[in-house]
Amino acid sequence: MLQMNNIKKIFRTDLVETHALRDFSLQVEEGEFVAVTGPSGSGKTTFLNITGMLETFNSGSYLLDGQDVSQLNDNQRSKLRNEKIGFIFQSFNLIPDLNLYDNVDVPLRYRGFSAKERKRRIENALERVGLSARMKHLPSQLSGGQQQRVAIARALAGEPLFLLADEPTGNLDSLMARQVMQLLEEINQQGTTIIMVTHDAELARRAQRNIHIVDGQVSDYQQLQPVLEVAEA
Amino acid sequence: MFEIRPILSALLRHKSSTFLIILQIAITFAVVVNASSIIKQRIEMMNRESGMPEEHLLTLNVNAFGANYDLENNIRADIELLRKTPGVVDAVAINQVPLTGNGDSGGISATQEQYDNRESIPVGFFMGDSHTLNTLGVKLIEGRDFNEQEVIYTAERPEVKSSIVTKSLADKLYPNGDALGKPVYIGGGEYVTIVGIVKKMSGSWVHSSLFEDSMISPIVSLDRFKRILIRTESPQVTAKLLGEVEGLLIARNSERVVTGVRSLVEHRARAYSGDNAMTIILWSVIILLVAITALGIVGIVSFNVNQRIKQIGTRRALGATKLDILRYFVTENILITSLGLMVGTLLTIGFNVYLVDQYDMPSFNWYLIPVGIIIMLLVGFVSVLMPALKASKVSPAVATQSI
Known part of the structure; x- marks a missing residue:
């Protein structure tokens, strides 16, 4: 489903050259729940941006559902992003002026669905996250956890190939974080692939597979063990 | 896919800023259309x-x-001298000169009864000899010109029998178009007979309702103050004479002062100087207002983009x-501009009704509204383009940044 081989990403300024990802390789299969962890500055966000086609990379190959991402132009990447990826952001990234219905509608409009089809998908998605009764509410009228559920509904509505979550519980208190995590697990059990970037070891443990990034490279799972143990302790 | 409904609902959540820009567009439109x-x-x-x-x-x-x-x-001697001057087509001693803002006027009618009933x-009264039409260069379209015999030189109120009128005046006096030979x-209790009709001839007062309604009588009034009109063969001769004519007349007889030597082109420029200034001022107002509105749109859209x-990054990511x-x-901008133009159209009509009512101005031509709408939409489009292009360049990666 997702195949990255030897991805290299370098950020250059006049004085410094930063290797954010070095020969990064990863394969994710359909239905998996993968957690990507790593210390600050390890390249997690770069990985997230490249996986989500929000940024380009310098070398290597990235096949998404069989398509070579490096060959796509900006418009094609936007289209592929819209069709294949459901984004969940740390700060929810809901549009404050739009009610829940219209927020979930945003990616569907870019897909070009009919109004009827969009309505069906929006209602289903909001139903799935338990917010169908609050469609006309504004994000500001919801708690953080509810807002993240709306963001999950928005990600689900397009029936993407996988959900790409960036610290999905990072801005939530522990209770809400648990609820959101539970929801993600349910979604995964229903068959949706999830790739979650997090620095939270406890959260990472709940995923089926953990990828640990250190200095822009995938570290061995064994290297991750002490981190998890420390977190557990 | 124009997202009209979500844009409208988002705009409604920023009522004050939206209202202010709509009002600015509406006022600009009303002023621009009325000024135009x-x-x-x-x-x-x-x-x-x-x-x-x-x-x-x-x-x-x-x-x-x-x-x-x-x-x-x-x-007689002055006119004779001028008519013999090389390059002069004709000359006449006249009581008033078109476009100069000075002269004689009064009321006339087709019947005594109309006259008595006020x-x-x-009309503007012009008096000159049988060379008047030729000197003015106006075109006689009906009847005849004056002859030498009917010209009266007098310092008193003369008893004239004939007159020549402009077509505009003839049609007002006799709407059936049969003014020639009719009395005025x-x-x-006096009347004169219309012996000729000229196609067009400007009056003295450019802003007056009698501008195109003039009557010419074959009289040379003997006053110490006399206006003289000269027609030359070319603009070059006119320019030459402007510098020489005073000397020419004083050389013949020095017991007078020659003043106000001007071309009719200069008189025209003077007569319309106020209108010209008004036009320039109104153009400046239009340009200034449109520029301020355009800058306002650039400002508000730039602010919104920043x-x-x-949000833009998130949309890109999605x-x-x-x-x-x-x-x-x-x-979004077209919607705001359109709302502004709807309000502006009502404001324009209201403003015009007020101007017509208070200042007796003619109402505007309806086509100025669609023309104004197109111009304002173009202004709006051009103004929004730069900040909108900037917005389109926002990276989708912004969605994952903490800003």
């Missing part, structure tokens, strides 16, 4: 045909001060192309 209408009317007025070869005409005043100054002979038509009552960087983002801001 005034400009158009002024330009039309300034471009009216005078019916005369203005570049070939010059005028001057002769003020006699000599104790035993023989008015009639001096006038239903007379205001000039007060005191405020919504994260699948919006650069064109989608550009289209979003352009659509």
